[in-house]
Amino acid sequence: MALSEVHKDRGELRIHENLDELGTDLADYIAELSEASVKERGVFAIALSGGSLIGLMGKLCEAPYNKTVDWAKWYIFWADERGVAKTHADSNYKLAKDGLLSKVPIVPSHVHSINDSLSAEEAANDYEFVIRQLVRTRTISVSDISDSPKFDLILLGMGADGHVASLFPNHPVLDANNEWVTFITNSPKPPPERITFTLPVINSASNVAVVVAGEDKAEAVHLAIDDVGPDHPPLPARMVQPTKGKLVWFLDKLAASKLDSSQFSE
Numbered sequence: 097m098a099l100s101e102v103h104k105d106r107g108e109l110r111i112h113e114n115l116d117e118l119g120t121d122l123a124d125y126i127a128e129l130s131e132a133s134v135k136e137r138g139v140f141a142i143a144l145s146g147g148s149l150i151g152l153m154g155k156l157c158e159a160p161y162n163k164t165v166d167w168a169k170w171y172i173f174w175a176d177e178r179g180v181a182k183t184h185a186d187s188n189y190k191l192a193k194d195g196l197l198s199k200v201p202i203v204p205s206h207v208h209s210i211n212d213s214l215s216a217e218e219a220a221n222d223y224e225f226v227i228r229q230l231v232r233t234r235t236i237s238v239s240d241i242s243d244s245p246k247f248d249l250i251l252l253g254m255g256a257d258g259h260v261a262s263l264f265p266n267h268p269v270l271d272a273n274n275e276w277v278t279f280i281t282n283s284p285k286p287p288p289e290r291i292t293f294t295l296p297v298i299n300s301a302s303n304v305a306v307v308v309a310g311e312d313k314a315e316a317v318h319l320a321i322d323d324v325g326p327d328h329p330p331l332p333a334r335m336v337q338p339t340k341g342k343l344v345w346f347l348d349k350l351a352a353s354k355l356d357s358s359q360f361s362e
């Protein structure tokens with residue numbers, strides 16, 4: 097049985113007994129947001145990350161979701177990508193293609209992957225340009241308080257160091273405020289070159305979900321969610337604070353094991 101709680105300023109926490117339960121809840125959540133967005137806007141603009149997230153989304157390829165989700169209305173983006181060819185084992189595009197996109201009827205022209213034939217800097221500029229065109233036509237909605245794109249859903253994983261997308265702790269990329277998409281060439285997690293959404297774009301989304309499993313992430317989950325005071329410089333995951341959108345954490349009980357448990361009720 098999942099524990100669910102709305103933390104006073106860190107969004108909704110959904111804590112699951114095991115990965116199977118987490119995967120079912122995540123698939124339900126994505127399917128519901130897709131339905132609501134298609135009803136409201138006629139499309140669903142979703143941004144993916146890499147890592148274990150894609151495997152945890154696996155139930156979307158199975159019944160009932162493979163038949164009930166309106167896949168033709170999905171537009172796919174990446175919150176971050178690694179500086180490798182799309183055929184490389186490290187590519188976030190390849191991970192999503194093999195694990196999800198090739199298994200459901202997504203329209204190929206709706207898949208907006210990051211150009212792998214450019215330098216990291218050029219690819220970031222090119223991706224921002226692509227997103228600008230799609231904001232103009234409202235395939236991607238626009239924030240009503242800035243000119244930022246407003247994705248219907250941005251899905252993030254989190255590293256044991258508290259990074260999300262390719263926004264790493266103490267890295268100047270955390271201060272990138274003028275761009276929608278930027279790049280780094282010195283990622284502490286290989287490969288070194290990466291393209292990433294900036295925090296303003298993540299925080300302008302209608303919905304942001306952070307999906308985290310495993311005991312090695314428990315300390316970072318605690319630092320990202322609990323009131324830990326000013327002695328701890330905020331982790332990138334703590335800087336995920338949608339201005340008007342909704343934040344949901346999908347955790348397994350191991351990742352949640354260091355949270356101040358007093359805040360939960362069944």
Ligand SMILES: O=C(O)[C@H](O)[C@@H](O)[C@H](O)[C@H](O)COP(=O)(O)O
Pocket residue numbers: 145146147148149176177178188252253254255256259260261262285
């Ligand atoms: O390309 C990447 O590396 C990711 O987008 C990154 O932000 C990932 O989501 C986290 O590192 C968590 O990855 P794991 O879930 O595999 O630990």
